Amino acid sequence: MSKTQLYSSGLELANFVVTLDILHDAWTAIWSLYTEVSQNEGPSSSVRFKVYELPNYTIIAFFTWPSTSKDSVQGVGGGNLVSSSTFKGSFPCFDFLSPKTKDPSFSINEPAFQLFKSIFGVLPKFEMDNFKPLIITGNSLGGSVATLFTLSLLEKFNFSKNKGPFCITFGSPLIGDENLQEAISKYEAWNSRFLHVVSDQDPIPRVLINGYQPSGTFLFYSKLGCSCFEDHQTILELLTATNSGTPKDQDPNKVFESYGTFVKDLNRKVICKDTTDDESLIDWTTTPFRAGIITQLVAIGLVQSQQPQSADIIAKIERREKMVAILKEKAFDPTRGLNEKKVLMAYLEQYKKVSKDERVGYYDRYKNGNDRSDIKLVEYMRGLTCYWEEMVDQAEKRPQTVGASLRTRSLFGGTNYRRMIEPLDIADYYKAGKRDYINQGRSKHYIILEQLLKVKEAEKPSSGPNELKKQNVASSLTEDSCFWAHVEEALISCKLLSSGESNDIEKETNKLIEFENYVYGLMKNYAVSSEIFLPGSSFMTWWKEYRKIKGTFYRSRLTGLMNNEENYDKYAKGRLVIP
Structure with missing residues (x-):
């Protein structure tokens, strides 16, 4: 990856993301659900969801009340993690995520997990072969539930046939520990399923930092603009760096509404304008790589010319992004x-x-x-x-x-x-x-x-076997890699019939006839190695046992070939004519 590509990647990705209709439609679904719920009930700690069918895709939105979500995340026990090992038997829908390490367990935020578990039984069952894209979205803890629901679907999606679900969250807290992050990030097809939108005025995404790790893509925004970040360490660094500057006493409802304002005003917030001209940040000696980092950090409201910590955060992010660039080259x-x-x-x-x-x-x-x-x-x-x-x-x-x-x-x-x-x-x-x-x-x-x-x-x-295939049969591998499993099963059938131990003689006899036809078909297509005719092979052991069982008068297409030992050499030389 070139430095120029790295310099422009975050802003270009943000520019692409915010011009997509799905971001607007996802927020509209959440707002519609909020309007519907607020008309029928007061604030509660539960999670609500609804499915919206649009012409081009299906949206399922999860909503939690902003105030109760804030209290749940920031209150006592809000940052507790629950290990996957504790719910493996009773709630196995995340078992496939377990990383293959010495410690195969991972941990999920307990309040989010309990919310998801409380509605799991009534969630819609989407057909995995449905080619209509599925968008899953949610706000705050509802976004955490949306993330967990998306994760629960990943195992069943065949990414070679459809695009799989796509999850968009607004102001969602981090969801799990390092093991969960590694499990998700191991596959780009999984990690790319998540987009998390984070306002510089929202404290909720920044609360669960200790012991937690982000995954997916994060779209940070401020009044100056927005930028996307994909590396989990960079994202964690940004969440930590912006935590102290985020208002803690913000009205949760106002923060919630601000996401709608951002979505409605996307085009003016895509590119950071008139914010990078300050010579104290960017001058003619600044490399394109560093300039790109500075531009992104200014766009999300993190770096300003008068802040003494600006140089430090720029240097940290620059080092990390360089490392990511190298890793991507070795992907x-x-x-x-x-x-x-x-x-x-x-x-x-x-x-x-x-x-x-x-x-x-x-x-x-x-x-x-x-x-x-x-x-x-x-x-x-x-x-x-x-x-x-x-x-x-x-x-x-x-x-x-x-x-x-x-x-x-x-x-x-x-x-x-x-x-x-x-x-x-x-x-x-x-x-x-x-x-x-x-x-x-x-x-x-x-x-x-x-x-x-x-x-x-x-x-x-x-087509049938060509001349080259016949000529090379002596050095070729048997095309059916399970051939010897069929031989072993045939040997077992012979043993059962010879010893009289079989409870179903007809069944074992039919299995041996099927095996005969199977071998004959392979030989006719020169699809089996000539090594099967070697004196010490298990196949020849089977043949001797089978001939004893069937007797000298038994005739079939395979026995017609096997009874003449000259055919073994002819087959190895590609000269055996098989009718």
Whole structure:
């Protein structure tokens, strides 16, 4: 990111945000709900909500009385945090947010959580495949409830098919601790769902600072203008710095109404005009980077030429924004690390080659675990799996067009990884005496990688095996990474039939016939590695057991190929003609 981009980003983002109709429509929904509630009841500590259907989107607004919200946040217990570990069993809608750390719990502001919990059962259930955008908004503690409601929806939204919910709060206090902030900020698709509007006259957003961390984008404004900030440390610094200058005895209703005034007068407050000409702040020696920081801070009413602390806050924000710029340059890239992982895959390829030379195949060599080099293999397996789990996890959460969750190069690497490593996971699974790997033991990231490949392959017409595919079958990986799970299940069926332990002979027999047809289909398309025919493979063990069960007179399409051992070599050379 260049310095020029950083210099202009906050004001440009604010300029973009305030010109959107949704900011005006969100506030209009809150004001309409306030008008309706005030006509029917007096101030209370409860939260009210209402759904508004607009032509282009749906808005759900949450409202809490300004005075009672202020008392609740500033009063005794207003800053208490409740740990997710305490409500995990009884209220599990936030479980998916738990970060994968030594301490997987996070904490939420207790008054906000109790308000949200009190109405959770009557909140509308929005269809996740609804392409009409959903705007969630609220004021003060109602904004906190809006934030929690938005968070509760994030797990179910498929960002590759729709934009997901968007939350706009006005004068909302901070909602949670550092662990919650990290969980939300880990995925840009989540963090970008939140916009918090903060007035320089509103003390409520600045009360819960100790032990709390902000997330999302903050739009600070004053009578001079407005600017957006996205880095959570910068936002916390600004909330802290402006806390002492915010009137504490402001009439909550007047502060509430001021947000409406701001929204109605957006265009005049977008850009800070005639406030950065003071030579004590900006002169010809000031870098564009620093000038950009100063311009934003002046716009939100924080920096003035006569304030002695101005230079200090400018320096603090400048240092932090420089650090953020560097981090953004190193942000998650789906292709970063692929070359590194190719080294580990090369080791796996060598392991596969040596196993083939020993006439056993790498699946069974690993399953038998007789080689000391398996220890190194396990280490490499873990490294590859951690990488691809993170890759898939990130791709799922980032907004993407359909079928573009992983770039082509990444998807190719992920497919090779899945076909190479999943068989080894299958070996561990059945070695532990378990059953039904496909339905009971398969990792989610394997499933997603396979689905993404199917979407990619659906874009081009299917065809039978070409000559190149036949020629390379000896060195190719089996296309179905769950092939060995099918083999293990077939071995179990054979064992049950041979021992007479099966309670349903017909069921086990039909499963074996299905397996026959499955293998035949793979062979016909040259989609299974020729290593399955090695003498020490589990597949050949199955074949021997199955032939005993069926007898020498049994005939099928697969047995017609398997009974002639010359076909094994022909298949490996791509010369076997399969009818």
